Amino acid sequence: MTASRIWIKKPLAIFTANDVPAPGGLVIDDGVIVELLDVGQSPSAPVDSTFDAREHVVLPGLINTHHHFYQTLTRAWGPVVNQPLFPWLKTLYPVWARLTPERLELASKVALAELLLSGCTTAADHHYLFPDGLENAIDIQIEAVRELGMRAMLTRGSMSLGEAEGGLPPQHTVQTAEAILEDSERLIARYHQRGDGAQIQIALAPCSPFSVTPEIMRASAALAEYHDVRLHTHLAETLDEEEFCKQRFGLRTVDYLDSVGWLSKRTWLAHGIHFNDDEIARLGKAGTGICHCPCSNMRLASGICPTLALEAAGAPIGLGVDGSASNDASNMMLEARQALLIQRLRYGAEQITPDRVLGWATRGSANLLGRTDVGELAIGKQADLALFKLDELRFSGSHDPIAALLLCGADRADRVMVGGRWRVIDGQIEGLDVARLIANHSQAARDLIAG
Numbered sequence: 001m002t003a004s005r006i007w008i009k010k011p012l013a014i015f016t017a018n019d020v021p022a023p024g025g026l027v028i029d030d031g032v033i034v035e036l037l038d039v040g041q042s043p044s045a046p047v048d049s050t051f052d053a054r055e056h057v058v059l060p061g062l063i064n065t066h067h068h069f070y071q072t073l074t075r076a077w078g079p080v081v082n083q084p085l086f087p088w089l090k091t092l093y094p095v096w097a098r099l100t101p102e103r104l105e106l107a108s109k110v111a112l113a114e115l116l117l118s119g120c121t122t123a124a125d126h127h128y129l130f131p132d133g134l135e136n137a138i139d140i141q142i143e144a145v146r147e148l149g150m151r152a153m154l155t156r157g158s159m160s161l162g163e164a165e166g167g168l169p170p171q172h173t174v175q176t177a178e179a180i181l182e183d184s185e186r187l188i189a190r191y192h193q194r195g196d197g198a199q200i201q202i203a204l205a206p207c208s209p210f211s212v213t214p215e216i217m218r219a220s221a222a223l224a225e226y227h228d229v230r231l232h233t234h235l236a237e238t239l240d241e242e243e244f245c246k247q248r249f250g251l252r253t254v255d256y257l258d259s260v261g262w263l264s265k266r267t268w269l270a271h272g273i274h275f276n277d278d279e280i281a282r283l284g285k286a287g288t289g290i291c292h293c294p295c296s297n298m299r300l301a302s303g304i305c306p307t308l309a310l311e312a313a314g315a316p317i318g319l320g321v322d323g324s325a326s327n328d329a330s331n332m333m334l335e336a337r338q339a340l341l342i343q344r345l346r347y348g349a350e351q352i353t354p355d356r357v358l359g360w361a362t363r364g365s366a367n368l369l370g371r372t373d374v375g376e377l378a379i380g381k382q383a384d385l386a387l388f389k390l391d392e393l394r395f396s397g398s399h400d401p402i403a404a405l406l407l408c409g410a411d412r413a414d415r416v417m418v419g420g421r422w423r424v425i426d427g428q429i430e431g432l433d434v435a436r437l438i439a440n441h442s443q444a445a446r447d448l449i450a451g
Contacts, residue, residue: 005029006420007043008385011053013401015355017060017363017376025053028383031197031420036379053387056414057401059358060376061121061384062332063365065153066232066270066291066320069111069125069141070096070104073445075328085238085300089168092325097131097173098448101140106441108144113429113437114330115321116148119386119413121423122366122374123150124320126232126270128157128207130175130183138187142200148432149423151198151384153369154191155205155232156184160216166248168210177216180206181223188227196373197382197419205232209256210244217260230266230370236279237271238302254279263288268368270320271296272310273303280306284313289368292360294338295329296322307339307360308347318365319357333388333413336361337406354403387415 006028014022016036024037027047035043074080074095080088108125115123123145127137138154145152161167162174184204192202204220206212217233224231236242236253245256254275257263263282268289275283283290292305307317321327321335336357343352366375373382388410390401398404416424423430 005045005047005049007047007050008053008058009050011056011058011387012390014058014377015060015358015402016378017359018378020378022377025058026377028420031383033377033379033381033383036377055389055391056387057390057405058377059119059386059388059405060362061374061386061416061418062119062336062361063122063318063369063375064115064120064320064332064335065124065268065318065365065368066293066322067111067115067123067125067330068127068323068325069108070099070127070129071323071325072107072110072114072330072441073103073448074325077325077449080325083300084240085302086168086240088300088326093169093173095448096129097170098451099129099131099134101134101136103444103448104134104137104140105144106437106444108141109147109437110441111324111330112144112148112150113432113434115332116150116416116424116429117412117427118331118333119388119416120332121150121384121386121416121418122152122369122371124153124155124203124232124369126155126157126205126207128159128205128211129173131173135183138191138202142191145200148429149418149421151200151374151418153201153203153230155203156180156187157205157207158216158220159207159211161211161213165213174211177213177219180216181219184220184223188229192227192229201229201369203230203232208234208241209249209253210241214249214260217262221261224266230268231262232268232270233262234271235269236274237297238300239274242274252279254282258282268316268318270322271302271305273297273305275306275310277309280309280313280315284310284315287314287316289316289318291318291320291365291368292339293320293322293335294342295335296326298338298342299326299328304342304346306346307343308351316364316367317360318368319361320365331411332361333405333410337409340406354406357406358402383417383420385415385417386413387417389414
């Protein structure tokens with residue numbers, strides 16, 4: 001059993017994501033933060049347990065807003081190591097079409113476990129592959145999330161525009177509009193939770209302009225509005241995509257997004273690299289969120305997201321690791337470090353601070369997912385925490401604990417709490433046989449490539 005009232009006492013450093021100091025730590029009651037303590041303060045009422053955090057840097061649980069769990073099975077695969085997005089996709093689609101329920105279960109557990117160990121407590125996944133036999137892909141992912149004890153926004157992705165109609169994916173990987181919308185309705189009705197503390201939420205996520213029809217985009221937007229769930233897709237990731245939209249639709253990417261009813265606060269977009277000034281202004285005015293995926297964008301040589309311009313216009317910014325075949329990791333701390341470095345190339349060191357980037361990884365990402373109960377340490381918020389120690393060789397000689405997490409490359413949390421329950425203790429996930437998972441997952445990866 002987990003103690004109901006817990007004092008995370010006097011951390012080495014604490015990042016609240018809201019500028020409220022809490023050097024004395026925080027008090028958790030029944031999974032919710034009830035006090036932030038200043039220097040010398042003690043809890044206002046007795047606690048059931050105290051965790052001495054003098055060696056720990058405390059953060060809100062990190063929030064990953066874009067991933068493809070299944071891609072952990074195709075990391076660092078030789079034929080696509082040096083390919084940009086479009087040929088990378090066309091080479092991998094036939095391999096991914098061989099997904100099975102067992103392979104997806106293992107891939108999802110690996111992705112979630114890796115995220116959790118990096119301090120991530122909430123993860124969004126974009127699953128858009130439903131070959132024969134994998135119709136219940138999202139249900140499989142939900143079971144994996146529950147087993148790991150995390151929170152998730154699982155998006156019912158889709159592909160409906162195959163090669164025969166001028167799209168990118170092969171025909172045997174696409175579905176009919178009827179099948180997509182029927183399953184979307186089923187998943188929302190069965191699994192979508194609302195309100196503070198929700199563990200499982202569902203969003204609708206047609207894959208991209210080059211893999212779905214405008215009809216499924218419009219129908220998904222209407223369905224999302226009817227059920228009050230969020231919308232997600234890839235947009236403006238590469239110049240190839242921009243050219244595709246101009247040739248097929250006679251529109252640039254944001255014009256296309258607007259034409260199908262997606263330019264709204266309900267929507268968050270993965271990548272968002274190739275926007276002009278007018279498009280940035282329109283996205284900001286609409287409040288459409290952008291998930292920055294720096295590792296993937298560098299791996300595929302796609303470009304650099306104009307984060308500060310988007311923020312200045314009013315578009316929320318969050319972070320995502322993207323799929324593990326274009327990263328090739330599922331580590332939110334490493335993603336935040338990469339965001340710090342690549343954004344400094346674009347905007348300079350003075351503007352891109354560790355606090356700003358950690359804000360994207362926490363409060364900003366929560367905003368993208370429409371959540372107000374996670375992403376910061378404040379009274380009334382969920383007790384989702386990531387605690388890091390600075391006792392490894394890489395941190396020796398460091399002085400600013402918060403900056404050290406990114407500049408020195410922290411990549412593994414010592415402790416992680418979700419809703420007041422410890423899920424990672426001493427760098428190990430409670431109840432998970434990692435060695436067995438690695439063995440089974442590695443075999444599944446070999447089998448998938450072998451065909």
